[in-house]
Amino acid sequence: MTGFTQERLGWRPWLEPLTEDELTDAHHEALVDKARAASPYFRLLARDPEILHARTKTDQDIFYNIDGGLPRAERELAATAASRHNGCVFCASVHARFAAHYSKRPADVRRLLDEGVSAPQDGKWRAVVDAAVALAATPSALGAEHITALRAAGYDDLAISDALHAAAFFSWANRLMLSLGEPDKEGGA
Structure with a gap:
C-alpha cells in the first residue's frame, strides 16, 4: 500500500498476534483500554504485557495529559510529521486525523x-514540523x-518538551510498527 491518507486504515501483522480468546486478565490490564483487544497490533504487543503497559501509559501521558504545555493539535502534528518522514502510512493517517x-x-x-514535511506551513507549525522531522531523522539532527x-x-x-516527546515516541513507534507488519485498507490496528 502506498500513499498517505487520513482514511482509517487497517494493519496486517507479519507475526501471529494473540487471538482475543487468548487474552488473559494480565493482557487486558496491559492493553489499558479493552477496545484495543480488537486490534491485531495491540494483540501482537500483548505478547509482552509489561512492555505494552509501559508503552501505552507513555503514549497516553504524551497525548492526553494536556494540563499545560503544547496544545493537543500540535502534539498530533509532531506525531504526523515524524510518521510522514519515517514513511509510516498507518501512524500518519491516525495522527493526521x-x-x-x-x-x-x-x-x-x-x-x-x-x-511532504517540507510543504509550506505557518511559522508555529513550521517550527513543530522541522523539530519533529529532525528528531525523527536521527536525534543528533535536532539542534539548537x-x-x-x-x-x-x-x-x-x-510545550517544546511535549513536541519533542510526541516526535520521539512516534519515531520509535513508527519503526516498531513498520518492522512488525504493514498497513492495509481493511481491518484495524
Whole structure:
C-alpha cells in the first residue's frame, strides 16, 4: 500500500498476534483500554504485557495529559510529521486525523501528507514540523536552531518538551510498527 491518507486504515501483522480468546486478565490490564483487544497490533504487543503497559501509559501521558504545555493539535502534528518522514502510512493517517480535528486546519494537514514535511506551513507549525522531522531523522539532527525556532514561535519549555516527546515516541513507534507488519485498507490496528 502506498500513499498517505487520513482514511482509517487497517494493519496486517507479519507475526501471529494473540487471538482475543487468548487474552488473559494480565493482557487486558496491559492493553489499558479493552477496545484495543480488537486490534491485531495491540494483540501482537500483548505478547509482552509489561512492555505494552509501559508503552501505552507513555503514549497516553504524551497525548492526553494536556494540563499545560503544547496544545493537543500540535502534539498530533509532531506525531504526523515524524510518521510522514519515517514513511509510516498507518501512524500518519491516525495522527493526521487527530491533528486536523483538534486544529481545525484540515487543509494544512492534508498538504503535509500530500506534499511532504517540507510543504509550506505557518511559522508555529513550521517550527513543530522541522523539530519533529529532525528528531525523527536521527536525534543528533535536532539542534539548537530547532529549539530557537520553537521559542521564537511562542512555545515555552514545557510545550517544546511535549513536541519533542510526541516526535520521539512516534519515531520509535513508527519503526516498531513498520518492522512488525504493514498497513492495509481493511481491518484495524
